[in-house]
Amino acid sequence: MSVFANTLDRAPLGAEVPSAPPLRPAGRQPTGRAGASASLEGVSFSFASDRVAIETTSLHVEAGEFVCLVGPSGSGKSTILNLLAGLLAPSAGRVLEDGAPIAGPSPARAVVFQDAALFPWLTLQQNVEYPLALQGVPKAERAARSAELLRTVHLLRFAASYPHQLSGGMRQRGAIARALATDPKVLLMDEPFAALDAQTREILQGEVERLFLETRKTIVFVTHNVREAVRLADRVVLMGTRPGRVLREVPIALERPRRTGDASDARVHAYAAELAAGIRDEVEKIAKEEADDAWVAPGGGVRVDPRRNLGSGI
Numbered sequence: 518m519s520v521f522a523n524t525l526d527r528a529p530l531g532a533e534v535p536s537a538p539p540l541r542p543a544g545r546q547p548t549g550r551a552g553a554s555a556s557l558e559g560v561s562f563s564f565a566s567d568r569v570a571i572e573t574t575s576l577h578v579e580a581g582e583f584v585c586l587v588g589p590s591g592s593g594k595s596t597i598l599n600l601l602a603g604l605l606a607p608s609a610g611r612v613l614e615d616g617a618p619i620a621g622p623s624p625a626r627a628v629v630f631q632d633a634a635l636f637p638w639l640t641l642q643q644n645v646e647y648p649l650a651l652q653g654v655p656k657a658e659r660a661a662r663s664a665e666l667l668r669t670v671h672l673l674r675f676a677a678s679y680p681h682q683l684s685g686g687m688r689q690r691g692a693i694a695r696a697l698a699t700d701p702k703v704l705l706m707d708e709p710f711a712a713l714d715a716q717t718r719e720i721l722q723g724e725v726e727r728l729f730l731e732t733r734k735t736i737v738f739v740t741h742n743v744r745e746a747v748r749l750a751d752r753v754v755l756m757g758t759r760p761g762r763v764l765r766e767v768p769i770a771l772e773r774p775r776r777t778g779d780a781s782d783a784r785v786h787a788y789a790a791e792l793a794a795g796i797r798d799e800v801e802k803i804a805k806e807e808a809d810d811a812w813v814a815p816g817g818g819v820r821v822d823p824r825r826n827l828g829s830g831i
């Protein structure tokens with residue numbers, strides 16, 4: 518099914534067809550280290566149980582590109598992120614940063630997980646300074662850098678607060694600040710907003726886009742939410758299951774910064790609807806396999822609402 522070639526032809530609500538819009542506003546200087554490219558070349562990964570998590574998968578993320586991975590549970594999204602982070606080593610194939618094989622985890626590649634892994638016994642400031650302390654950065658410099666990062670994520674006032682004193686959204690912002698502390702080239706985010714309410718989520722999506730435009734870091738962002746993927750990505754990678762692999766890649770030709778508004782929302786919706794249909798096909802495939810063909814798609818082929826999270830709990 519090659520649904521994406523003509524996505525915009527079938528855009529609902531008279532969505533405009535974009536004419537090669539600029540992806541970034543001109544004239545802004547990136548701050549800190551800019552992004553590195555990250556790739557998987559013919560990578561397979563099996564867990565010790567012999568369960569194949571991903572099979573012969575290639576993926577190239579350009580330096581300074583924002584790529585979102587979407588797909589049902591079990592399609593290997595987290596595995597890919599952990600391979601790119603160097604937390605897992607491939608069973609076959611190569612994982613590269615700027616064309617060189619990676620040997621393991623590095624401060625150049627920071628990860629943000631779904632549940633902010635802030636240390637509960639440290640204040641926000643101490644959490645952000647922690648990776649710098651590990652690197653032996655002097656105290657005064659750590660304090661200056663953490664203040665700058667907390668200001669960036671609008672949490673400077675809460676520097677002395679402990680994680681339990683903060684909301685979920687604030688904790689995730691804190692985790693992003695901590696991930697940026699070592700000025701990584703690649704930021705890897707595994708469903709970072711999945712546990713947040715819709716409104717907080719939207720605010721943080723805007724924040725992440727702003728950070729992306731300001732820093733030009735390479736970002737690989739995993740989400741169950743196709744609308745979130747379209748809102749954020751330069752390119753969405755749709756993953757399939759059994760075994761986990763890349764099914765298709767969809768460039769998102771929407772200018773940045775992405776604002777909400779009728780025309781823009783219609784275009785986001787058009788992309789999201791196609792991606793949702795692609796995921797629904799995958800989920801149906803799994804359900805059929807599990808039910809031995811006795812399974813019938815609910816709703817008689819009605820498409821799943823792309824504004825909802827898809828694939829969670831499957």
Ligand SMILES: Nc1ncnc2c1ncn2[C@@H]1O[C@H](COP(=O)(O)OP(=O)(O)O)[C@@H](O)[C@H]1O
Nearest residue numbers: 564566568570589590591592593594595596761
């Ligand atoms: N620690 C593990 N041990 C064995 N199998 C695992 C482990 N983690 C994940 N898997 C399997 O690997 C596949 C991919 O998992 P994962 O990368 O977590 O997918 P996703 O993030 O897309 O939900 C799934 O079939 C999952 O069951």
Ligand SMILES: [Mg+2]
Nearest residue numbers: 594595596707
């Ligand atoms: Mg996962």
